[in-house]
Amino acid sequence: MVANLETHFGTITALIGDPIRSIVLWTLLDGRAYTATELAICADTSPQNISMHLSKLVQADLLTVESQGRHRYYRFSRQEVAYAIEALANLISPKKEVNMTPAVVSDIKYCRTCYDHLAGKVGVQLTEKLITQNMIELQNKTYSLTTKGNKFFKSFGIDTHELKNNRRVFAKPCLDWSERKYHMAGSLGAALLDKMLQADWLRRKKNSRAIVITSTGQRELYNKFKVAL
Incomplete structure (x- = not known):
């Protein structure tokens, strides 16, 4: 049976x-x-x-x-497993004490990876700016590229056509457990994180999901996306 x-x-x-x-x-x-x-x-x-x-x-x-x-x-x-685990963290009550030092909690909540894309306060802000600047828009529970967004990501060195031909979801909202708002997941979110790491805007912390934003990253995140840090 x-x-x-x-x-x-x-x-x-x-x-x-x-x-x-x-x-x-x-x-x-x-x-x-x-x-x-x-x-x-x-x-x-x-x-x-x-x-x-x-x-x-x-x-x-x-x-x-x-x-x-x-x-x-x-x-x-598969990436859906990571999304499910991250989503479960949203069930943790904000009133619950977290067994970490305040500095670690602050770093993780501020900017971190969620599997292969950017999360935390910075990840949420970046997604919101992509929406307000009319680069992506929410349609049927997924993000789609606008004409402006397609031109921008192409100039940024991201082949969105190739990403769309992958079997993976192109861009989707992922509920952020610390911000309780959405950041962008999917192949576009992963490609964007990779580009920012390669450009040394961001750096991974050893033995942690926390991400460090370099001085170059602070400047370029504002110049490109109007994300003020």
Whole structure:
């Protein structure tokens, strides 16, 4: 007998709800692939235990594993998994205490990666500016490019035609757990983040999803998008 939707949903939520597996999934939100040893350290558990948890996540198609030389690397099987994990964070009450130092909380909320696109206060502001400047517009729960936006992204070195031909969603709203507003996800959001990292507007923080905005980035984000930081 084929399991019904409720059974499948219950299985997935049970997998995500386990404390060890939830830490693994949260860790992978920075978009990088990790070895089992690295994830065991993050989750403060043994190699044997993390192996069991990773096997369950792979079997459920939440994670995929790739071998390179002697190492096996784990990452999300598809971007929808990352969106779902990030969205779950919106269920955390703003009144709940977060077990982080104020500086870490501030950095994460201000500017961070959400899988492979920009999030936090800066990510939300950037998306809002793209809308108010008539570069993107919301249609049927996805963002579409305007003529002005198409010209801008082309001049910015982003091939939007190629992105639209990918199997991935081009641009979509992603609810930001810290701002409780939307930032832009999808292949366009990922390409935009990549460009800003390559141009040294932004820099990744080691062992963190927090993003540092350089002095060049502050200037160019205002010049190009009118985002005042």
